[in-house]
Every structure is written in structure tokens, then in C-alpha cells.
Amino acid sequence: MSAASAGIELRGLKKTYRTSDGPIEAVRGIHLEIAPGQTVALLGPNGAGKSTTIDMMLGLTRPDAGTVTLFGRPPEDAVAAGAVGAMLQSGALMRDLTVRELLLQLASLYPHAEDVDETMKLAEIDGIANQRTQKLSGGQSQRVRFAMALLTNAELLVLDEPTVGMDVESRHAFWTTMRRLASGGRTVLFATHYLEEADEFADRVVLMAHGEVVADGTPNEIKSKVGSRTIRATLPDVPADELERLPGVSAVERRGSGVVLACSDSDAAIRAIVATYPGARNIEIGGGSLEAAFLELTA
Amino acid sequence: MTYLRYELLRTVRNRRFFIISLAIPVLIYILIAAPNRHAHNLGDTKIPIKVYFMVSLAVFGSMNAVLGAGTRIAAERTTGWNRQLRLTPLSTRAYFATKVVTGYAVACATIALLYIVGAGFGVHLAAGDWLKMTGYLLVGLIPFAALGILLGHLVTADAVGPTVGGAGAFLAFLGGVWFPVGQSGVLHYVAQGLPSYWLVQASHVGLGGAGWPREGWLVILVWTFVCARLAMRAFQRDTGRA
Numbered sequence: 117m118s119a120a121s122a123g124i125e126l127r128g129l130k131k132t133y134r135t136s137d138g139p140i141e142a143v144r145g146i147h148l149e150i151a152p153g154q155t156v157a158l159l160g161p162n163g164a165g166k167s168t169t170i171d172m173m174l175g176l177t178r179p180d181a182g183t184v185t186l187f188g189r190p191p192e193d194a195v196a197a198g199a200v201g202a203m204l205q206s207g208a209l210m211r212d213l214t215v216r217e218l219l220l221q222l223a224s225l226y227p228h229a230e231d232v233d234e235t236m237k238l239a240e241i242d243g244i245a246n247q248r249t250q251k252l253s254g255g256q257s258q259r260v261r262f263a264m265a266l267l268t269n270a271e272l273l274v275l276d277e278p279t280v281g282m283d284v285e286s287r288h289a290f291w292t293t294m295r296r297l298a299s300g301g302r303t304v305l306f307a308t309h310y311l312e313e314a315d316e317f318a319d320r321v322v323l324m325a326h327g328e329v330v331a332d333g334t335p336n337e338i339k340s341k342v343g344s345r346t347i348r349a350t351l352p353d354v355p356a357d358e359l360e361r362l363p364g365v366s367a368v369e370r371r372g373s374g375v376v377l378a379c380s381d382s383d384a385a386i387r388a389i390v391a392t393y394p395g396a397r398n399i400e401i402g403g404g405s406l407e408a409a410f411l412e413l414t415a
Numbered sequence: 416m417t418y419l420r421y422e423l424l425r426t427v428r429n430r431r432f433f434i435i436s437l438a439i440p441v442l443i444y445i446l447i448a449a450p451n452r453h454a455h456n457l458g459d460t461k462i463p464i465k466v467y468f469m470v471s472l473a474v475f476g477s478m479n480a481v482l483g484a485g486t487r488i489a490a491e492r493t494t495g496w497n498r499q500l501r502l503t504p505l506s507t508r509a510y511f512a513t514k515v516v517t518g519y520a521v522a523c524a525t526i527a528l529l530y531i532v533g534a535g536f537g538v539h540l541a542a543g544d545w546l547k548m549t550g551y552l553l554v555g556l557i558p559f560a561a562l563g564i565l566l567g568h569l570v571t572a573d574a575v576g577p578t579v580g581g582a583g584a585f586l587a588f589l590g591g592v593w594f595p596v597g598q599s600g601v602l603h604y605v606a607q608g609l610p611s612y613w614l615v616q617a618s619h620v621g622l623g624g625a626g627w628p629r630e631g632w633l634v635i636l637v638w639t640f641v642c643a644r645l646a647m648r649a650f651q652r653d654t655g656r657a
Contacts, residue, residue: 198507210425
């Protein structure tokens, strides 16, 4: 591994959590290399292992197996050098300080921190600079967390579901700001369960389900894999792999006597279904939402 | 350091913590000492009440102030703020140092306030005795700082109040903060193994005590070492770094 080319490298990462209901394999062996300057979306439904992967990547959780290097260093070293800015999904802000004071306190820890007032403008929190952190709404807290990540001026930004809790308007403003920042040569990795966000913003989409990477490619490649429409039908006694071979069908899930087909070409698929299986009933075509298709498949 | 400055600011703004470690000891002292300011022979010991309770409450207040580091650590763990902090260049050592320094700052404020109120009631000590007593107190608080950090990693924010408060009250009671420990018997032996007993002895420099014999230093040292080791273990377990 040469230090010059090293961006982010995850090798064979595994993590199992022991719970009272038995072990849960949150991450089952992930390999990922991200070149410096790339913007990567980690896409997957809740429980896909995105947050656990991010925690291991940042050195917050120790993997059961595998290694992580950030710019050729272990995560702890990269974090200590101030090379990582992160926006975590959960967790309250520290109370009893104003937004501005909290940011000033954190900025003092970074060698090349951005100006706090500039950052507050960028994250659109300059209006709440003097409010105590415990009095903020969910959306406001989320923007403060965003400012905390920006403040670091770090080479790598890691954002775990950054727009959760934001309204449509803030979400839009958030991505506009992010796009500007990412064009400055930063490496950005964000987790999301919105295919739209991944599609619009990332150069590369890594699709995760059940603790594994199930697809990795450009947003267009992922969209064609995930399928753009879903067809539901009552169709007992037909094996799923037979349906999968139909034209235009990219994936199949059986639910009792019903089936859900994710389609790359739903027109071709529906003709094939009607022609091949006259017994198919209750046929519905899902309204073309990529998200719905994606959720159907990975749920 | 800017980081420490805002940590102190936060602490001062946290009313509950500030009242418990600062206002309550001073208030209790005033309630006890004001009506008894001319009582010069507490329990036939020839010790004035206003002196005895000044030093006792200095022990009680400063002990709680330093243990309070645990309360804040537990709160930061429970809300997830410590995860955020672990993603900053702030080192683990600096994180704990900030907590300890903050605890000590409140402890010093508590001690100073009690001295001032005590002096107002007419407590007179030689300058050397004020200093010696304060010095012993500050050293005697070290194991409590380690204990606070330990407890802060063992329990969640919901439970940390009763745990830290309970541990503080228990140690204060057995160590002889509220009334002197007898000179013999089981309790006497138990008490001598506790850091709070020696913290009380430290404060009794102000009553003409001589400070610590060798076993006093030893008990403080052992408690510091054991609590610090356990705290480190708890920290590593909590952060998943074995």
C-alpha cells in the first residue's frame, strides 16, 4: 500500500454484536477503497450496517476482523491529526454553551480550523449563534452538527445520514453547500437511505444490505441494478429464479403467494408476465419511485 | 487553552452541579455556624464549632466537586457527546485532564468560599496552617478525581446522580466528615482504609492536627492507583478498545 495513493481503505471488515436475542452480524466482510477527492454515498436501508461501517472507519468501534486505513494511517492517528471531520447520526450536543461557544471550543482543537463565524453562515446557523445548545430544534441541531464537521477543514468528511430531521428546504440548502465543498478536492463519504440523495450528489454509490456491499458503481449503474419500477402480483407456485430470468426484471422477492419484482424495464416485464403466467392476478405497477423499489429489494 | 475555558464556563452555567458543590456546603455551614459562633467546645474537644464545620464542609464540598467530573462524563457518554469528542484531535489524556482541572477549580472555589465565610465568623488560623491544610486537601482529593472518572464510566446519566452522591455521602460518613471517628473498634479500622478519612485528617490540620503519617500517604496512593487503573479499564471497555 503506497501512502501517496492511499485514500480510504477498508479491508475485510466484520462486526458482530452480541445481544440478548443472540448475535447480530452487523457487518459481514466489507472491502472498499475510496480514492482521495471522491464523493461516495453509502446507500442502504436501516440495519444494512452503514453506521457500524462508519463507526469502524472512524475508529469508534473496533472491528472483529479486518483493517481500516485513512490516508495510509490508522483511524485514530488520522483523527488525532485533525484530518477527519465527522457528522454523527445520533447524540445530543453538549449543553450549557451557546452554538457559537460550542463551535469555538471545538475549533480550538483543530490545527487548520475554519473561521467560526464563516462556518456558521455557511451552515445557516448564524441566526442561532447565541442560543444555548439544549434549546435547539432537531433540524437546528443537525445543522450545528454539520457546522461542526465543516469547521474542521479536514481532508475527509464523513457524514452519517446528514439530512435526517431536516425539512425539505434545509435538505436542499445542505446539499448545495456540500456540493460546493466537495468540489474543493475533499474526500466525502456519506450514508443515506435516500437513493435520490445518493443519485444527485455522489460520484459513486456503494449499496449495502444485510451487512454486505451488494453493488458498487456510478449512480446510473446502481439505478439500473436497483430497478426503476416495481411490479407486484399474486403468483403462487412460480419459483423466484424463474421470474428473475424474465426480460426487464432485475430482482425478485417472494412474499407468500405474492411476488415483488424490481424492474429495469417494467413494460417488457409486464408483457412477459401476462404472456407467460395467465394465472397472475392483482397486478400492480409501483409508481416509478426509485426509493420504493430499492426499499422493497433490500428490506 | 480555549477548550478548558469553555469547559469551565459550561460548569459554572450548569446550575444543579454548581449549587450542589458550592452553594449547599456554604449554606449548611452558615446554618450551623451562625447560631453557634460562640460555642468553643464541640463535644468536649475544645474545638470551636465554627472551625470544625468550616473544615468539615470544605472536605464535603470539595470531595463532591471533584467527584462531579464523573457526573459530567456519564452525561457525555449517555448523550453520545463523547463519541463526537473522540472524533476530534482532543487526546484522551487532555479530556480527562480537563475534567479533573474543572473539578479542582470548583473544589478550590468551594474551599475558598468556606474560608472566607469562616473568617467572617471569626475563625483565626496561622497563615502556615491555612496553606498546609489546603495543600493536604488538594492532594487528598486526587483519589476522588480518579473515583469520579471511574464511576462516570460505569453508570449512565440516569444513575450517576445517586451513585456519585451515594458514594460521596457514604465515604463522607465513614470517613468522619460529620462527626469524629472513634479511636478504636471496627469502624475505626475501616475508616483508616478510606481516602475520605485522610481527607478529614487533612482538614484537621486547621484544628491543630499534624497532617498525615506514612499510612495516610499510603492509603491515598493506593486508592489513587487502584481507581485510576479501574477507570482506565472502564474507559477502554466503554470505547471498545481492548
